[in-house]
Amino acid sequence: MKSAGQWLSFQNADGSHRLMTCFVLVLGLFNFFFGEIVPAGGGFGWDGVTYADMVRNLGSLISDGKLSHYYAQRILPSAVVRTMLLMWRAPFTNINIIHAFSIYNLTLLLCATIAWKRIANHLSLSVTGRWLGFSGIFVNFIVSKQVMYYPVSTDVTAVLISLLLLLFYLKRSPIPLFTITVVGSFVWQITSIYGAMLMLSLCMTMNDESANPPRSTFNSKKFFFVFKASFLVILALSITAYCIIAFVLRFAPQNSERVHVFERFFAGAPSLLAVIVAMLMVLGSLQNLSAIVAQRRTVKIHLWILAAAGLLIPACIVRLISNPALPDPNGFLQVLEWAVFPLNGEGKFLLPLLTLTLTWGPAILLSVIYWPDVCVEVRKLGPGVMGVVAMTLPLGLVTEPRYVLGAWPFVVVALVLVLAKSKLSRPFTIAFFALAILYAQFWLKLNLAPWTGGDGDGLLDFPKQMLFMHYGPWMSWPSYLIQLPIVVLSGILLRRLLRSSNE
Structure with missing residues (x-):
């Protein structure tokens, strides 16, 4: 009979996964009984007010034409919680809805750890690789803190959907992949596109030359050197342009609104360049594009x-139950504008990198450091994964890091496969996991003081800034100036430890 030490052990895969599950369970239970709840919306948060209304009045919202296209694509978690409360014969009070969402979220997180174990087993990851992947997906601000602090949301469901898409894609299981695509389309609106791309690439392959192309392509050392030089030049020019515009604003305040648009553009220009180049590096070479198109004939x-059904079925249902006349808070053109002209981005350079790291932890920094190698592993996983990653990269520019949630497990898996080929020293491993815990902030008290004013007031001031310092549109200058050096120093530390590991 195994002892508790053997059953929960860092030394073997099964014991490690039990420890991972225990970590999620203990943290979830602690937060359920003793954790904080966001004060906004009576504990529902901002979007959570709408999700709670869907729990209470789902049928009438649909029949009365009060359900927008956007929220129709996020209806599933509220429908499940409504069913739970009806089964328990519990009234639809605020506290019951919040608790039901918390139980629902914790249950799905435990299911997500099982999905991660199956992915790790399929890829035959080492114990270290399993822990690195677990840290990237589960030990971060969104999963370890925010979803428990702000339970009335769709984020946990989206995490599980993303992991299941990846699992069934790796296992080449079209029917389960199709099922998750349809179900996930009522949680995260671009899931149907992800699923369609993954299904079409189940029979496609990338040979070694395509996955790791010769030096004359977007992954060559020469290309990467030119990109880094161009990035530094554009960063310097953008800072100069911003300073000139700020000077002009002092003498022409009547044009301040128009000039602020240019401020936002120049502040985001270096990050925009980085994302464009990152997308090209995912492709690898222009020849890969024609090779992928040519393989369409191999698709059964x-x-x-x-x-097609994965795209059309959710679209038809959403059209049937929603009212297209209602405004869409996050339409395509709106998100595109936020990507090119980041909100509250005046002078806050490298804001996407900062917010992504604050939310997803040191795995983001490692992905940046190893991006050419991560792209190779993404291409080896197939055109579908390439499409998911490339399509999601521009969403990181919005500086609301939860927008990239659907593709994050795919990037983490590619990163783990890269790190499996490197020598990882003990100091690096300790530093990585310490930084993961630091950035996860499940230990941090967010409600330092009672919130005052309206839910949308004073977001740039404390105590509300304790939450909003993680989000670009509402990050104050003091939060930006304090956090950016910490993130940069974290990247430098990891890079130096990696170099010393592989010398």
């Missing part, structure tokens, strides 16, 4: 049918 007819 049933996969074409499943991919």
Whole structure:
């Protein structure tokens, strides 16, 4: 009979996964009984007010035409919680809805750890690789802190959906992949596109030359050197342009609104360049694009049918239950504008990198350091994964890091496969996990004082800034100036430890 030390052990895969599950369970239970709840919206938060209304009045919202296209694509968690409360014969009070969402979220997180174990087993990851991947997906601000602090949301469901898409894609299981695509389309609106791309690429392959192309492509050392030089030049020019515009504003305040648009653009220009280059590096070479298109003939007819159905079925249902006349808070053009002209981005350079790291932890920094190698592993995983990652990269520019949630597990898996080929020293491993815990902030008290004013007032001031310092649109200058050096120094530390590990 195994002892508790053997059953929960860092030394073997099964014991490690039990420890991972225990970590999620203990942290979830602690937060359920003793944790904080966001004060806004009576504990529902901002979007959570709408999700709670969907729990209470789902049928009438649909029949009365009060459900927008946007929220129709996020209806599933509220529908499940409504069913839970009806089964328990519990009234739809605020506290019951919050507790039901908390139980629902914790249950799905435990299911997500099982999905991660199956992915790790399929890829035959080492114990260290399993822990690195677990830290990237689960030990971060969103999963370890925010979803428990702000339980009335769709984020946990989206994490599980993303992991299941990856699992069934790796296992080449079209029917489960199709099912998750349809279900996930009512949680995270671009899931149907992710699923369609993954289904169409189930029969496609990338040979070694395509996955790791010769030096004359977007992954060559020469190309990467030119990019880094161009990035530094554009960063310097953008800072100069911003300073000139700020000077002009002092003498022409009547044009301040128009000039602020240019401020936002120049502040975001270096990050925009980085994302464009990152997308090209995912592709690897122009020849890969034609090779992928040429492989369309290898896609079996049933996969074409499943991919089309995965797109059309959710679209038809959403159209049937929603009112297209209602405003869409996050339409395509709106998100595109935020990507090019980041909100509250005046002078806050490298804001996307900062917010992504604050939310997803040191795995973001390692992905940046190893990006050419991560792209190789992404291409080895197939065109579908390439499409998911490339399509999601521009969403990181919005500086609301939860926008990249659907593709994050795919990037983490590629990063773990890269790190499996490197020598990781003990100091690096300790530093990585210490930084993961630091950035996860599940130990941090967010409600330092009672919130005053309206839910949308004073977001740049404390105590509300304790939450909003993680989000670009509402990050204050003091929060930016304090956090940016910490993130930069964290990246430098990890890079130096990696170099010393591999010398």
